[in-house]
Amino acid sequence: MNEKIPQANTGVIGGSSTFSLQFPEDLPSFKGRILERNLIFDTPFGESPPFILFTPDKEKEDNKIITCKMHGWRSGVRRGDASRQIFWVFKEAGVKNILAEGGVGAINHLLNPRDIVIPHDYMDFSLRKDVSLGSEYLLIMREALCPHLRKIFFKAAGNLSSRKVFDRGIYVNTEGRHFESPSEIDMFSQMKADVVGQSICPEVYLSREIGACYSGLYLVVNFAEGVVKDWEHEELKDIFYNEAPLIGEILLEALSFLFEDKSLKKECNCEDLRKKTLLT
Numbered sequence: 186m187n188e189k190i191p192q193a194n195t196g197v198i199g200g201s202s203t204f205s206l207q208f209p210e211d212l213p214s215f216k217g218r219i220l221e222r223n224l225i226f227d228t229p230f231g232e233s234p235p236f237i238l239f240t241p242d243k244e245k246e247d248n249k250i251i252t253c254k255m256h257g258w259r260s261g262v263r264r265g266d267a268s269r270q271i272f273w274v275f276k277e278a279g280v281k282n283i284l285a286e287g288g289v290g291a292i293n294h295l296l297n298p299r300d301i302v303i304p305h306d307y308m309d310f311s312l313r314k315d316v317s318l319g320s321e322y323l324l325i326m327r328e329a330l331c332p333h334l335r336k337i338f339f340k341a342a343g344n345l346s347s348r349k350v351f352d353r354g355i356y357v358n359t360e361g362r363h364f365e366s367p368s369e370i371d372m373f374s375q376m377k378a379d380v381v382g383q384s385i386c387p388e389v390y391l392s393r394e395i396g397a398c399y400s401g402l403y404l405v406v407n408f409a410e411g412v413v414k415d416w417e418h419e420e421l422k423d424i425f426y427n428e429a430p431l432i433g434e435i436l437l438e439a440l441s442f443l444f445e446d447k448s449l450k451k452e453c454n455c456e457d458l459r460k461k462t463l464l465t
C-alpha cells in the first residue's frame with residue numbers, strides 16, 4: 186500500500202480495447218519511462234486498483250501520466266466504487282485531463298465492428314446511484330465530453346489508422362454486466378443513441394466533479410442486439426486480442442498532441458461547467 190499519491194497532470198483509463206496488453210510499455214512507439222508501477226492507494230471508497238505512473242517522453246519528465254486498467258473493475262468491488270477509487274486518486278494527483286477507452290456495441294446501422302467513435306454526448310441508463318466523491322458542486326453536463334480532448338483523439342486516430350473514425354455520437358450507458366436485449370436496443374435506437382457501453386458513466390460525472398477535462402475513444406466491437414445481424418463471439422474475441430496495439434498507439438499519439446501540439450490550443454469550457462452548489 187502506498188501512502189502518498191504522486192502528482193500527475195493527466196489520467197488514462199484503460200478499458201477492454203487495451204486489456205490484453207501492458208499499456209504503455211508493450212507498445213513499440215513508447216519512448217518514455219515507467220516511473221512507478223503497482224501503486225495501490227487507500228481511498229475513502231476502499232483500496233484502489235493498481236496504477237502505473239509514467240512519462241511519455243524521457244526528455245520532458247514534467248509530463249506525468251497515471252493509468253489503470255479496465256476502468257478499475259475487479260471482482261468483489263462494485264463498479265461504482267471502482268470508479269470512485271480511481272477518481273479520488275486522480276483528484277489527489279491533481280489530474281486535469283482524462284483520456285478513456287473502451288469497447289462498444291453499434292446501435293447506429295452505419296457503424297461496423299472496428300470503427301472508432303469519439304462521442305460528444307451520452308445517456309445514462311445505469312442504475313448506479315453512488316456516482317459522487319461527496320464534493321458539493323453543481324455539475325453542468327453540457328459539453329460533458331471535452332471538445333478539446335475529442336479533437337486530439339480524432340486527430341490521433343486519423344493519423345494512425347485508415348479506420349472510419351467518427352468525431353461525434355451519442356453513447357448510451359447501461360448497467361451490465363450482461364449485454365442488452367433486442368427490445369432495449371430498439372428503444373435506445375429510437376432515442377437516437379449511436380453506441381452502447383457500460384463505462385462512460387459515472388466517469389463523465391466524476392471528471393466534472395474533480396474539475397478535469399474528459400473524453401473517451403471507443404472501438405466498435407460488435408453490433409448491438411437486433412442491429413444489422415447477429416454478432417459472432419469469434420469476431421469479438423479477435424477484436425479483443427488483436428486491436429489492442431492500435432488503440433494503445435492512438436492513446437500515446439493523443440498524449441503527444443496533448444503536450445506538444447500548440448496548434449491544438451485548449452478551447453473548452455469544462456472548468457466553467459462546475460459551479461458552487463446553492464444548497465448550503
Ligand SMILES: [Zn+2]
Nearest residue numbers: 331398453455
Ligand atoms: Zn475541456
